[in-house]
Amino acid sequence: MQASSPISLEFFPPRDNAARERMIRSAKELICLAPSYVSITFGAGGSTREGTADAVSIMQRLGFEAAPHLSCIGSTKQAVAAILDGYKAAGVNRVVALRGDLPSGMGVGHGELHYARDLVQFIREHSGDWFRIEVAAYPEMHPQASSATTDLDHFVDKVKAGADSAITQYFFNADAYLDFVDRVQARGVDIPIVPGIMPITTHAQLLRFSEMCGAEVPRWIRLRLAEYGDDRVAIRQFGTEVVQRLCQTLLDKGAPGLHFYTLNNADSVQAIVRGLTI
Numbered sequence: 554m555q556a557s558s559p560i561s562l563e564f565f566p567p568r569d570n571a572a573r574e575r576m577i578r579s580a581k582e583l584i585c586l587a588p589s590y591v592s593i594t595f596g597a598g599g600s601t602r603e604g605t606a607d608a609v610s611i612m613q614r615l616g617f618e619a620a621p622h623l624s625c626i627g628s629t630k631q632a633v634a635a636i637l638d639g640y641k642a643a644g645v646n647r648v649v650a651l652r653g654d655l656p657s658g659m660g661v662g663h664g665e666l667h668y669a670r671d672l673v674q675f676i677r678e679h680s681g682d683w684f685r686i687e688v689a690a691y692p693e694m695h696p697q698a699s700s701a702t703t704d705l706d707h708f709v710d711k712v713k714a715g716a717d718s719a720i721t722q723y724f725f726n727a728d729a730y731l732d733f734v735d736r737v738q739a740r741g742v743d744i745p746i747v748p749g750i751m752p753i754t755t756h757a758q759l760l761r762f763s764e765m766c767g768a769e770v771p772r773w774i775r776l777r778l779a780e781y782g783d784d785r786v787a788i789r790q791f792g793t794e795v796v797q798r799l800c801q802t803l804l805d806k807g808a809p810g811l812h813f814y815t816l817n818n819a820d821s822v823q824a825i826v827r828g829l830t831i
């Protein structure tokens with residue numbers, strides 16, 4: 554493995570063999586970026602708990618430092634402790650600690666740990682300093698927060714509970730990130746806040762997903778994407794230019810790294826990184 558770069562990558566657990574092969578192929582193609590670590594998402598309600606652990610061990614075998622995401626909503630402390638112990642035994646020492654979202658219609662209760670802050674606190678109580686803990690940050694505000702200020706209060710609380718660094722929800726407006734970092738630092742909190750970067754490769758899907766997670770797609774980007782219709786090549790080319798410019802601005806303005814939501818696809822990430830001065 555080459556020396557570590559400021560880049561980290563996110564994958565999701567594959568659901569079948571073909572998807573597994575695709576994830577492995579993409580991960581191999583991205584080894585050349587020498588990511589500092591790769592993270593693996595965790596399905597809502599624990600639906601991919603085993604899938605996350607399997608993908609973590611695949612990534613470890615490929616030579617990556619792997620960080621599983623772990624969500625706490627709907628779980629007991631005992632279940633979370635068992636997952637943490639399993640990861641520790643497997644040599645994992647970094648986790649992304651999240652509240653998660655309750656899956657609709659599954660009849661799952663809130664469990665014993667209600668917010669990411671409770672999970673961070675529990676990880677510290679149970680595992681001490683074994684894990685480096687990443688938490689989520691929302692420069693454009695978490696969609697369920699009652700105000701930007703209370704959301705910031707809650708973010709600061711989870712850092713004080715023991716988080717080491719944060720990864721943001723994706724955004725396409727660098728000022729939203731820079732303003733968020735300023736407001737966090739004004740509270741005396743100085744952990745690395747790494748921008749989460751979403752490549753633009755689709756139109757309808759991007760708008761749908763952004764609506765759900767509260768990420769704003771600026772009007773000018775929406776209009777340009779609408780104009781391209783089904784022309785996937787044009788969408789990718791435009792998306793690469795837009796996201797590359799965003800990444801370069803963020804790095805130039807002091808972002809401590811870039812965390813790419815790869816969606817298990819190497820091409821778009823490679824195209825973006827290729828044009829960056831890191």
Ligand code: FAD
Pocket residue numbers: 593594595596597598622623624649650651652653654667668669670688689690695696697698699703704705707708711720721722723749
């Ligand atoms: P929290 O930090 O707990 O915040 C959730 C909401 O509760 C916010 O509105 C906050 O303001 C509010 N809040 C916090 N504390 C309190 C309190 N004490 N009292 C009242 N309100 C409070 N989801 C998955 O299911 N699996 C994944 O793998 C996954 N990975 C992600 C990775 C990243 C980088 C990001 C940004 C998100 C990810 N998500 C994932 C989505 C995430 O689970 C959702 O956004 C979820 O709704 C919030 O999780 P959180 O950890 O940010 O929650």
